[in-house]
Amino acid sequence: MEKERSSLGEFSLSDSGESSKPLEGVFHSHLEERVRPYIDLIDSLRLIGVEEDLALPSIAVIGDQSSGKSSVLEALSGVALPRGSGIVTRCPLMLKLKKIRGGVQWRAAITYEEEYIEFDDPSLVEGHVKDAQKTLAGDGVGICDELITLEIMSPEVCDLTLIDLPGIARVPVYGQPEDIGDQIKSLIRTYIEKDQTINLVVVPCNVDIATTEALKMAQEVDPEGKRTLAILTKPDLIDKGTEKNVLDIVKNQVIPLSKGYIIVKCRGQKQIDEKISLEEATRVERDFFKRHEYFKCLLNEEKATVQCLATKLTQDLVDHIKKSLPLLSEQIKKQLWDLRKELSQCEAGPPLDPQKRKYFFIAVMMKFNEKINRLSCGEAGNEDNLFVQLRSEFKKWKDHLDSTKSTFHETVQTLMKEYDLKYRGRELPGFCDYNVFETLVQALVIQLKGPAMDTLRVIRDTIQKQFSDVSKACFNNYPFLTCVATNKIDNIQSKQEAKVEQRILEQFEMEQLVYTQDGIYFKTLNETQPAVDGQKASENNCAGLDSRSKYPEMLKAYYEIVVQRLADQVPMLIRYFMLKESAQLLCSEMLGLLDGANVTEVLREESEVSRHRINMQNRADRLTIAQEKLSTFF
Template identity: 25%
Template sequence: MAPKTVIKPEPHGDLQFDRGYATSSESTSEFTPTPVYPHLPVSSGETVLEDITMSGVNATDTDYAHGASSGGHVRHAISHTSDSTTTGTLQEPLAADEAMHALSQDSHLLIKKIQKLSTLGIDNTLSSLPKFVVVGDQSAGKSSIIEATCDIKLPRGPGTCTRCPFRITVTSSGSVNDDWTCIVSLQQKYSYVPGSRTSRYDNWSANQDIQLFQFGRIISDKSKLEDVLRRAQLAILNPGIDSQVFASPQFSIKGKESNQVEFSPNFITLEIRGFDLPELSFFDLPGVINVHKDANSQHLVEFVKELTREYLSDEKALILLAVAAEQDINNSTTFSLVMQCNALARCMGVLTKPDLLSNQQFETVREMLACEQFEIGGGWHLTKQLSQKELDSTVVITNKDARHREKSFFSQHPWSTELAKYQSRFGIINLQKTLSKELTEHIRRELPQISRRVQDRLEKVQKKLSEFAEKPQHASYRVMDEISTICQAVTRLIDGEDQSGQFSLEYRGLLKAARANFAAAAPQVVFVTPGYTKPSISIEEDDEDDEPIQTPKSRKGNAGQQMRTPQASIVTPTRPRKVPQSSKSTFKPSQTIFRLNEVNEALDQGSNSMLPGAINPKIRDAFIKKSVQGWNEITCHLMEGIETLMLSMLNSVIEQVLSSYSKTMLFTLMNKHVQKLAETLIADQKEKVAHLVKCEQHRPITYADIGPERELKREELRKKRLFERVNEYCETMEAKGAIKVPKFAERKSKMEEIGARIPPDEYTLALHALEIVPVYYNRAAASLIDTIAKLLEFGLRNALKTTMAETLRQELRVMDEDYCIQLLAEHPEREAERSRLLAEKDKLEIALDELKSLQKS
């Protein structure tokens, strides 16, 4: 121990210990003999205070008020007595009943009620509740004190130090026949979020609601508690793993060598109940450390200190400080933290390991007992626990045996001689009595203020709730009615039964436009003789029956190109928000252009016959497949238009039906789910339409009799080619200066006559090969547009009508009245605020009922 040092506690708030025990005559000169703490046991002497038991809520604030007077020093009752005179004696272990049951039944209720209040999650109102917090440096004997006080075994051994707070509640069962039981639970106030800086602990985020759940089964065998606590601490230190994994007997603790975190602000709760137990409730914090063995983990030193500061700074917390008697208290990190947090007046000290004291250290301890050194509000106690050798022994030493040994130790010199006047502060049993009384009195003093805080907050919450509009009645039915109205409106529009009929008109317009696009994309043959250049002679074209021939130069972008490929013509579809009018559409489908020389080359390259004029059927199929390659862009354009039209119609219906709910969640979610359903159905139809197009592009197939159509097309192609050749012949002759050249108007009527004078056409075979292409194209295009219309009618329009109502009922949870109330609320944020206030109101009413039940008891 250090040389004599006097440290006097400054009172912090109105909570502090007021000691009424006697001190030696040498320590009386600087204190005023004012009795302020009548309920603690005292020594005999001239100003001995009577040992008064608890007197209910009346013995509260006035007793403690003296402790804050006269410059703020904790006041003492001074007794002039010899060292050999005392009325406070070391408690006999066999008389433990008096210590264990010193509190009345209502004291038990006080502790249990406070514990229940702490689990309600109303931290904004009751951010601090009366409690005892046990702190100390690592290896100060803190765990031994808790074990002896609660008659339990905590995990011991290398690497098993306390790494999270423990909240321990000890309750007497009142009957010797009752079994000892312990319920272990995990309380999660924080979530582990690496990198988070939202709370006072790095990497931890505070939860909005405290989560409490039982860990494993109820324990009735004391010998199993140590193993369960090891497992519970592993669960706390591994927040990313389901806690029940560690509770399972199949889980091996030995196999768990590392944890996700080394310390945690979440805590383990122990609810211990049994005969011969005191009425206690306290928090046990991890031992404070100054340095970590791992150089990369030094931040954990500050983590534990910050955790300790949080509890020490709680003005409603009484502190039990464990210090090894042989330690220089000037070097106690925890004692330094107690001073930093202005908690000396709320602190009670326990000196451990008194058997290791030297003579000089003994003198320091005597002065601490006499409040001459390291003065704290609750004074100093001493306990003698089992040595490490006794703990490691194979001989089982019960708590009762340990108390006998402790009694024997303090019955010896100098404890029973020089320090006999302090024997009421020696031993675990006396410590239990003091802790129980102090906590109970502390709770009683705080009850009026706690009740006021709860009542005040409840009134504020009720006032805020009164500002909200009344909840809609039968919200579920109202939501179902709106769903029905929307579905009926959509059905009328799809079936064309609405008054305007605009939707049906636009829908049919899209299909007709697609049919027109297929026609516009029909394959075209360039009848001009390859290599022919028209002379620069003006030709009057006034024959209304003439069909203008579109040359490659007359089509923008086609000059000099080979036959169009689908890759070169596909246009990426886009979906405008408004449906474009078909008459104003700028979409132009691509065409396949057949040039006679290219067709001849393809026929020559693909011919596998030795006979002249033979046409390979595969070449004809290739020409047909080439002509339908542009159908992808036509059908994509159609489906994009259908999607835009459908979504626009649905959005319009919702806006009209739910116009009065435009600011509600119902409007937003109704729109969302309807649009999602429509988009899903449309996506399915897009896939099916794309599949149909692929089938057409795979191979031309038809079982229809197209012979007559082929004959007509063959003759049509022959005449167009002949007319072109006649024109070329006449233009050439005219350019050479021939006089009797038929004018353009005469050429058609004399086409056959003039054609007889022209050499045979080298492209006749090409025309024969192409005759089937437009015939098949027209048949397939007409069939495809009809099939698409049928697909959309059944797979989209009918599916939307038949599935929308049930989909909306499920998505909008029409059977959940509370959820429907939120849907109908005008402002979702305010409704969420109302829900939070209602939940808080329920908790506050529970808390108030609990507090009122205490006042009646």
């Protein structure tokens, strides 16, 4: 687009006040020199992309198929556009007409997608437009909403910008989708429903105007007709006796429109086949109205000929632009204020300066480490307190240990019966040695190993998710850092999990020894069983113990000690290795990236957030330019 701006900008603009007297019927402007700046302003705003943010004043040309729309545009532009049956206009075509002076000859440029083509031969227009439509809409008869811009600079055109839209199809032809009519109407509505758009409706004289789909659509979005101008075409094809009806329409007596009606007679297919020039067609048109019994009065009223249409369109467009500028300026100010506010709340991207970029990288890493440390420290009031989740899982582990107590008696009875059946010798029932006690304890404790490992797995997943969420939040804009952090978190957690698993297995191996301090054992035993004859069991008083020599009571007391030991020890192992030590290792390894890292590659941005920030900045930039351009008109 810069290429277009520079190449087209070298041409001077003028109105018809200068230059030699034009031939009759050749377009020339009767407007003041101030007309062009207003049209150029809107074209320049459209060029920098402001239309992506808000609607700009424009003229949209709509009409049913075969309404004569292409002929009208040809007459206005002075060049041949694609013609034929069915859908001819398959993409919106912005037709920018610029009157030039200083002896500069005809020149044009067509722009679509990444293509920009300049040429100086009017006969090439039709081919270039067809090629553009084929590129955007493909082969066949489909449509596309991508815009084609055709800029024509000539001493013989008016200063005007129009947007030509596909003709409204009623019945799909071969190769068209069944909903082609709905597709076209949907595309048209996106243009004509905007309050900033003047709707130029092309209607043939030889049909009932009330039944034309184009005028119906214009009335739906502009019921009062304040921004609708109708063009009546093909006046030479009307049936005799219907001239008065057409005249009533042009005089705004049938379907009133604030902007009214203009009737034109453009080249027909026969004239095109005979290679009658547009200049000659203009003369023929004027002669037609001069000699017409009913329509000649319309010449004096400036409601007939393409030349009158061009003048009126230019006047209407400029007036429309003038009225729209204050609102446009306010909209730009509001959007700029909103964008700047949102940008101020966005996290800034990496600076371009290498040294500042390195400091920015350090700040990013420090912020990440700070969040990881906050997760692992478990301070009260910390929103990122991971301990809330860990405490919940540790409580589940403790609840599971406590739940095994409720089935303790049943488990012991089962084990005792098994001993009696397999191992009891000459002793009477109830007389067992210490080996039986140890066997029972070991059998009870070994059942807790699996749940302990399950707790480890759950905690590992919880911590890994929290660490990963921190990396996504801190490195969301930087895919390289996100990938590095994710890999390091996974590796560290895997190694630490293996370390904790080994420690837990060692703990359960130690629990096979069956040991606790005597004082702790007697204290627990007395808490779980009532005293015998008022005497509690202790290191100095074993009477209470002797009277309660049944294994279930003693086992229950010892099992209580084991449960309490495991209730604390397993979470402490997990917390230390999986959280505290893992956080330290992760922070250390991430800081290690500062040594010898390619900062530019590490901070390469690829995310929705960064794209959103860049898009906002681009919007703010173009709206700032637009605001500067508008300021010269106030």
